[in-house]
Amino acid sequence: xxxxxxxxxxxxxxxxxxxxxxGVREILxxxxxxxxxxxxxxxxxxxxxxxDPAWTESMAAFTPPKYEPYVCVMAMTRDDQGTGxxxxxxxxxxxxxxxxxxxxxxxxxxxEATNPLARRFFMSVxxxxxxxxxxxxxxxxxxxxxxxxxYVTQMSNVDGA
Numbered sequence: 001x002x003x004x005x006x007x008x009x010x011x012x013x014x015x016x017x018x019x020x021x022x023g024v025r026e027i028l029x030x031x032x033x034x035x036x037x038x039x040x041x042x043x044x045x046x047x048x049x050x051x052d053p054a055w056t057e058s059m060a061a062f063t064p065p066k067y068e069p070y071v072c073v074m075a076m077t078r079d080d081q082g083t084g085x086x087x088x089x090x091x092x093x094x095x096x097x098x099x100x101x102x103x104x105x106x107x108x109x110x111x112e113a114t115n116p117l118a119r120r121f122f123m124s125v126x127x128x129x130x131x132x133x134x135x136x137x138x139x140x141x142x143x144x145x146x147x148x149x150x151y152v153t154q155m156s157n158v159d160g161a
Contacts (some may be wrong), residue, residue, distance in 0.1 A: 001109075006039060011095070012031045013029070020085040023139070027135060034064060034132065037065055038064075060120050062124035062128070089143060089144070093140065096140065099129050102129040103126050106129060107123070
């Protein structure tokens with residue numbers, strides 16, 4: 001799990017250097033910091049379990065740092081957004097695939113866990129990764145079909161005549 005999070009963080013940081021869209025860059029940097037929290041939390045749990053194999057409430061607590069709640073929306077609605085380049089779209093697609101793998105992996109660990117605290121922890125991580133997945137999908141949709149993105153996110157209605 002730690003290795004997967006390290007690789008994810010490295011990918012997001014490297015991709016952030018290559019993309020043209022400032023909004024995509026902000027999201028990738030935000031995701032890199034989120035992965036950094038996961039790395040620290042996994043290492044903390046590992047060290048704790050080495051000393052005592054019993055899970056504790058504090059080990060199971062998953063409280064990633066709070067970010068500006070609209071960081072992703074703000075990144076998507078920058079005036080200079082444009083449609084992004086191929087590096088932007090490829091970074092988003094790769095990130096989406098990585099997050100799908102993470103969701104599957106942590107969900108599997110949660111199902112296999114016999115300890116309820118461990119199960120809760122892994123489900124919390126899977127939930128966080130799902131949020132990352134949705135953020136990347138949202139940005140990808142915004143860049144590829146902005147009119148559709150606005151239609152869906154603004155909950156537009158189509159009235160018949």
